[in-house]
Structure formats: structure tokens, C-alpha cells
Amino acid sequence: MKSGFRLVLGAAAAAATLFAATGCGASATPAASESTVTIEHAQGSTPVPVNPKKVFTYDLAALDNLEALGLEAQGVPEAEFPTSLSKYSDAKFTKIGGMKEPDLEKVAAEKPDLIIISGRTADSYEDLSKIAPTVDLSSDATKPLESFEANARSIGTIFEKSDEVETQLKAVEAKIAETKTKAEASGSTALITMVSGGKLTAYGAGSRFGLVHDVLGVTPVAEVKVDGAHGESISNEYIKEKNPDILYVIDRDTAVGTEGGQAATSVLDNELVNSTNAAKNSKIVSLDSSTWYLVGYGLRSVPTMIDEVAKGL
Known part of the structure; x- marks a missing residue:
């Protein structure tokens, strides 16, 4: 690349x-x-x-x-x-x-x-x-x-350390190519959802978590509005309506160490979300929130992020 x-x-x-x-x-x-x-x-x-x-x-x-x-x-x-x-x-x-x-x-x-x-x-x-x-x-x-x-x-x-960087980047690119092939073959749609203080936000292509769609080629279930680092405020009804095959979940409260917050899995454990294809097929994937929300794109973190996305495919 x-x-x-x-x-x-x-x-x-x-x-x-x-x-x-x-x-x-x-x-x-x-x-x-x-x-x-x-x-x-x-x-x-x-x-x-x-x-x-x-x-x-x-x-x-x-x-x-x-x-x-x-x-x-x-x-x-x-x-x-x-x-x-x-x-x-x-x-x-x-x-x-x-x-x-x-x-x-x-x-x-x-x-x-x-x-x-x-x-x-x-x-x-x-x-x-x-x-x-x-x-x-x-x-x-x-x-x-x-x-x-x-x-x-x-x-x-x-x-x-340029030579070492290039070696590691080549390994990442190979992993990306493998996962893109898997995403294309699965034909699955996905929605990235962040839970913070019990509220839901969706992220799509072109967002801070765009690795899923823009790099790995996973099809977004809907066009999500992007406003800088912020996503689109959504509801459980939205998730049910869009009905993604895969629901990737980031728990912001866990990432930033907020105490007393409700776990993302609990927030999403309801009749509306449980009626989606993602829930029915056990494709609600909890991402490593600290890595995704705080670290982002690093030589060690990106391979981990790719592997997590691949789990849902």
C-alpha cells in the first residue's frame, strides 16, 4: 500500500x-x-x-x-x-x-x-x-x-527502524487481504455500535472505526452519519429495523474506566436486539474496547482489530 x-x-x-x-x-x-x-x-x-x-x-x-x-x-x-x-x-x-x-x-x-x-x-x-x-x-x-x-x-x-516497520506492514497487509476475501465470501452486513452511559451510537464507513468497512470490506448495513469523531445516535429500534448480520460492539465505559456503568452486553440484551440476525446467529461481537477506542491504529493493535472483525464473518 x-x-x-x-x-x-x-x-x-x-x-x-x-x-x-x-x-x-x-x-x-x-x-x-x-x-x-x-x-x-x-x-x-x-x-x-x-x-x-x-x-x-x-x-x-x-x-x-x-x-x-x-x-x-x-x-x-x-x-x-x-x-x-x-x-x-x-x-x-x-x-x-x-x-x-x-x-x-x-x-x-x-x-x-x-x-x-x-x-x-x-x-x-x-x-x-x-x-x-x-x-x-x-x-x-x-x-x-x-x-x-x-x-x-x-x-x-x-x-x-524503517526495515522493521516495512516487514510488519507487509504482514498486516497480508492479514487485511485474507480478511477482505473472507468478508466478500460471507456477504454479511454489519453495524458498529458504541455503548456509553447506556446510550447507543453507530459508526459506519469513513468513521473512526472505519477499518471494518473501508479497509476490510465488510458491507455496512446502513449509511451512518459521520460528524468528525462522532457517530450517529441510534436506538434499539434502529438496530432492529436495520437488522445487521453482525453487530460489532464497543463498550466506551469499559475503555475509559467509568465506574457504575451498565455493561454494553446488558444494554443490548433486549427483545428488539435479540430479534436481529446478529443475535439469532450469535454474531454480536464484543470488541476490545480499549484497543478500538483509545489505541486505534498501531502495528500491534491493528492485527488484533482485524482478528476481532474476522470472528464475526
Whole structure:
């Protein structure tokens, strides 16, 4: 898959591949010295050190990419980490505020070499950039695969792990192709539903969870309205009316650690939903909510997400 971002290294890596730019992106342009590389990202272009020693990230997809490459971040947000990233709950990793509200004083005091952010922290880009080189590796819901690959390649470039990134991306693309074939053969329709505080929201093609439809080719049961990161408010009656063959469920309360909330499975356990093809054929698939809602597109998380989608086919 051709990246939607342009990566061109400086003199130390003049032979790097050039990726065509489409939309916001990450690219390396000739740097002032062999120890820096300029990354083009969602909010501009930023010279960053190659192999930075102290990395802070508010983006869990970037954290997932680092882990996939045998690397670690030293600073992370306060979050409900999925099992795959649970070690970052340990106090030895500096906590740098919330994903939406960075602790600027703490970050400044710790003097990181690189800060990575994404959508939830995007509004703090200017403030964080005054502290240390900051790159915004937000995902593009309209180009999920290209965006995922480009962000992974940016991490690979910064840490001189490009070959490892390409190897892992090839494995992901093979898994995608296999699942697309399975989706086409099944002919099943699907609806992605997030449950939060007992309320239901649907997500379809072009949404933050568009991997299901846009990348893996699962047929959406209906055209769902998309408003940025938000989906369409729906009801149990809506689910019954659309009657999906597969119902993919994300439990937001579980993802963010909300206490006292009603489990998504309980919310959906009613006569209306139980009358659908999805329920009758045991095709209500509970997705790993932390991975889907908090992490998103990482080198380790995406294969897991693909496998979960495949379970419903």
C-alpha cells in the first residue's frame, strides 16, 4: 500500500523512499545535521532528533508502534491502558497529564527530547511545541490504512527502524487481504455500535472505526452519519429495523474506566436486539474496547482489530 505521506531523510539517509503526499502527513526532509530529521505531520513540519532518548507520547497508537519495535516511551498520559500496554500503568513511567489535558508544567520540568500527540491532544500542540519538538500523528478517518502506515513509517524513520516497520506492514497487509476475501465470501452486513452511559451510537464507513468497512470490506448495513469523531445516535429500534448480520460492539465505559456503568452486553440484551440476525446467529461481537477506542491504529493493535472483525464473518 502506498503511503499518504512523504518521507525524505537528510544526508545520513539520502536513499530513503519518497512517499507521495496526500493530505496531512509525516515526511522527513533534509535536516540540518545527521542527528535530526524533519517530520511533516498534521500541524506542520518539525525537526526532531534521531533516536531521541526521552520520549513522551499522548498518542497510544504511537506507543503501540514503539512497543512493536522494541522501544519504550518514558512519559505517558493517565489512561486505562489495554492489556497490551498495561506496563505503562507502572509508576516508573512519568505520567504527563490526561490525553485531553496535558500537564504542561510536569512536561516542561521533565525536558523530553520528543513529544508525540494526536487528535485528543491536538489543541495543545503550540504549548507543547514550546517545550520540546512535537509531532501530531493524528489518524485520518478518510484514509485509515494510508494514515496508519504513514504514522508507523514516521516512527520508523525517527528511530532508524524503517526495515522493521516495512516487514510488519507487509504482514498486516497480508492479514487485511485474507480478511477482505473472507468478508466478500460471507456477504454479511454489519453495524458498529458504541455503548456509553447506556446510550447507543453507530459508526459506519469513513468513521473512526472505519477499518471494518473501508479497509476490510465488510458491507455496512446502513449509511451512518459521520460528524468528525462522532457517530450517529441510534436506538434499539434502529438496530432492529436495520437488522445487521453482525453487530460489532464497543463498550466506551469499559475503555475509559467509568465506574457504575451498565455493561454494553446488558444494554443490548433486549427483545428488539435479540430479534436481529446478529443475535439469532450469535454474531454480536464484543470488541476490545480499549484497543478500538483509545489505541486505534498501531502495528500491534491493528492485527488484533482485524482478528476481532474476522470472528464475526
